[in-house]
Amino acid sequence: MTVPSTALEVRLASRPQGWPTEDNFEIAEVAVPKPEAGQVLVRNTLMSVDPYMRGRMNDVKSYVPPFAIGKPLEGGAVGEVVESTVDDLKPGDFVLHGLGWREYALPDAKHATKVDPNVAPLGAYLGVLGMPGLTAYAGLLEVAAFREGDAVFVSGAAGAVGQVAGQIARLRGASRVIGSAGSAAKVRYLTDELGFDAAFNYKDGPVVEQLRAAAPDGIDVYFDNVGGDHLEAALTVLNTHGRAALCGAIAQYNDTAPPPGPRNLALAITKRLTLRGFIVMDHQHLQQDFVREVGSWVRDGKLRYTETVVDGGVRRAPEAFLGMLRGQNTGKMLVKLAD
Numbered sequence: 001m002t003v004p005s006t007a008l009e010v011r012l013a014s015r016p017q018g019w020p021t022e023d024n025f026e027i028a029e030v031a032v033p034k035p036e037a038g039q040v041l042v043r044n045t046l047m048s049v050d051p052y053m054r055g056r057m058n059d060v061k062s063y064v065p066p067f068a069i070g071k072p073l074e075g076g077a078v079g080e081v082v083e084s085t086v087d088d089l090k091p092g093d094f095v096l097h098g099l100g101w102r103e104y105a106l107p108d109a110k111h112a113t114k115v116d117p118n119v120a121p122l123g124a125y126l127g128v129l130g131m132p133g134l135t136a137y138a139g140l141l142e143v144a145a146f147r148e149g150d151a152v153f154v155s156g157a158a159g160a161v162g163q164v165a166g167q168i169a170r171l172r173g174a175s176r177v178i179g180s181a182g183s184a185a186k187v188r189y190l191t192d193e194l195g196f197d198a199a200f201n202y203k204d205g206p207v208v209e210q211l212r213a214a215a216p217d218g219i220d221v222y223f224d225n226v227g228g229d230h231l232e233a234a235l236t237v238l239n240t241h242g243r244a245a246l247c248g249a250i251a252q253y254n255d256t257a258p259p260p261g262p263r264n265l266a267l268a269i270t271k272r273l274t275l276r277g278f279i280v281m282d283h284q285h286l287q288q289d290f291v292r293e294v295g296s297w298v299r300d301g302k303l304r305y306t307e308t309v310v311d312g313g314v315r316r317a318p319e320a321f322l323g324m325l326r327g328q329n330t331g332k333m334l335v336k337l338a339d
Helices: 052-056 122-126 131-143 162-171 184-193 207-214 228-237 280-299 314-325
Strands: 006-012 025-031 040-048 077-084 094-097 113-115 151-154 176-181 198-201 219-224 238-246 274-277 307-310 332-336
Touching: 006 314, 025 314, 040 094, 040 122, 040 314, 077 122, 094 122, 122 332, 131 162, 131 219, 131 238, 131 280, 151 162, 162 176, 162 219, 162 280, 176 184, 176 207, 184 198, 198 207, 207 228, 219 228, 228 238, 307 314, 314 332
Parallel strands: 151 176, 151 219, 176 198, 219 238, 238 274, 307 332
Antiparallel strands: 006 025, 040 077, 040 332, 077 094, 094 113
16 A cells, blocks of 8 residues: 555644534644554544543543644544554554544554454444443443343433443343433434333433333433433432443533532432442453453344444544534444545
């Protein structure tokens, strides 16, 4: 493969105030670097856009450093090795790494994981078999301490994490799996394709009323991808000694003022609830179990997933990211950078 002399990358042009816009991004043409000892040059094929990236656009202290203005953004990507300085990775191999948002990446080989496109489609390594899948697995089984027979509610259930979390609950023996989503089509996807027992469109009415109707006997586990009114509703409907895995709060990522609640947090005391936030990087010890169990379900067709792929190259990455924040994706949102 002939490597070009220049390529495109997406940089953070400015920090958003409230909802990001395309003006917060900059497309830059840069020289394609040459790998030094211990590095590989990768032609990115697919890249991921994820909700956590919104937090990194703010200049605040968090579990990862913020994106730097004038520098390329980062995130999961898979691509083909085109030049290598190490024996373990050769041109033609495909790798998973963390330097997305650019056409050509130069990761250290120790941070590039070889993946096999003959075992699973490349997109799966960014979704169901990647970070979102492990997030669902760890959040449900370890953080929320799911037990067979639990009734489970997953918010944002048609997203990359939610679609996996709900199915793991079903396959592990949940008594009832309920999901929320933002359109009638997504609700049908959850019930007709993924096997959720019930689902509702949170835009159709108060979340707490719809959740009560879907879970007349209450819920034991809440997997929270949304926060806001979903968390407040879950606190109301959770049974005594219920558990909540707090994975994300996309409902408030773009707020410019503090959220008003949940207003019923005192229920956590009277019901003896466990509310536990988590970050997937703290649960890497589950990686082998996750790959074995979820990988076998995917291979056997027991766990299904979908992807929303935006074609057209890296220039469309900001558009895809903004669409993901607005819920325009079903399943994992990916950007196709090359064939």
